[in-house]
Amino acid sequence: MEAVAVGCFLLQSLLFIPSLADHYPTDAKFVKLCVDLHNKHRSAVNPGASNMLFMSWDAGLAKTARAWSKTCRFEKNTYLLSKGQGHPYFETIGENIYVVSGRLSIIYALQAWNSEGMHYNLDTNTCARNYNCSHYTQLVWGDTYKLGCAANICHKEIKGSEIKRGVIFVCNYSPSGNIKGAAPYLKGAPCTSCGSDFCRSKLCSDPDREKIEQYANWHPDFGSASILSNCLLKLLPIIVIYFLME
Numbered sequence: 117m118e119a120v121a122v123g124c125f126l127l128q129s130l131l132f133i134p135s136l137a138d139h140y141p142t143d144a145k146f147v148k149l150c151v152d153l154h155n156k157h158r159s160a161v162n163p164g165a166s167n168m169l170f171m172s173w174d175a176g177l178a179k180t181a182r183a184w185s186k187t188c189r190f191e192k193n194t195y196l197l198s199k200g201q202g203h204p205y206f207e208t209i210g211e212n213i214y215v216v217s218g219r220l221s222i223i224y225a226l227q228a229w230n231s232e233g234m235h236y237n238l239d240t241n242t243c244a245r246n247y248n249c250s251h252y253t254q255l256v257w258g259d260t261y262k263l264g265c266a267a268n269i270c271h272k273e274i275k276g277s278e279i280k281r282g283v284i285f286v287c288n289y290s291p292s293g294n295i296k297g298a299a300p301y302l303k304g305a306p307c308t309s310c311g312s313d314f315c316r317s318k319l320c321s322d323p324d325r326e327k328i329e330q331y332a333n334w335h336p337d338f339g340s341a342s343i344l345s346n347c348l349l350k351l352l353p354i355i356v357i358y359f360l361m362e
């Protein structure tokens with residue numbers, strides 16, 4: 117029993133090693149920049165959009181983005197496909213991810229996503245061969261009106277990327293874009309399909325829709341980027357058996 121107790125104490129101590137990912141602060145400046153840049157690109161689509169909704173911040177989506185960025189994975193978050201796993205309220209959630217070595221520029225990240233638009237044809241709803249346009253189409257998806265973003269420094273590895281040490285920037289959206297067979301927005305004069313919304317910088321705006329909810333009880337957790345912790349989890353049975361045999 118004494119050996120088991122010692123073994124459990126050792127494992128507990130080891131598993132409290134800090135994560136290898138460091139948070140970027142999601143402060144007011146960060147939030148404003150993310151929202152402003154998204155709406156800037158949405159209002160500048162060519163051809164113009166008649167139904168493009170104004171995007172506003174959602175703290176729940178930001179928490180989801182934070183949780184996924186902590187895993188340091190340049191991969192789709194499959195949890196978003198399961199109801200209740202990606203958000204306490206929204207049922208469909210979109211995602212854009214950007215990685216960079218060195219310092220993160222949110223301006224450059226949004227420019228990278230938006231630049232995919234040069235390969236996209238709205239009339240045929242197609243992307244040029246051998247190109248990816250999905251970041252752009254989510255960015256300018258007309259019916260999407262909420263976003264939340266977060267960034268983390270990954271010290272050891274960004275899985276799915278050639279970049280080993282760098283920053284991962286994640287934005288989540290709702291309602292989700294990139295619906296199969298649908299175009300991202302309706303072509304036409306700005307705000308002509310806004311209904312009862314008022315026109316704000318060529319975007320359909322509704323103050324009630326743009327209210328910010330905090331979701332105080334929403335704490336998603338998709339795991340840690342700690343390589344050591346992952347190894348310990350795999351070695352856990354072996355370590356326990358070792359101490360039992362002592």
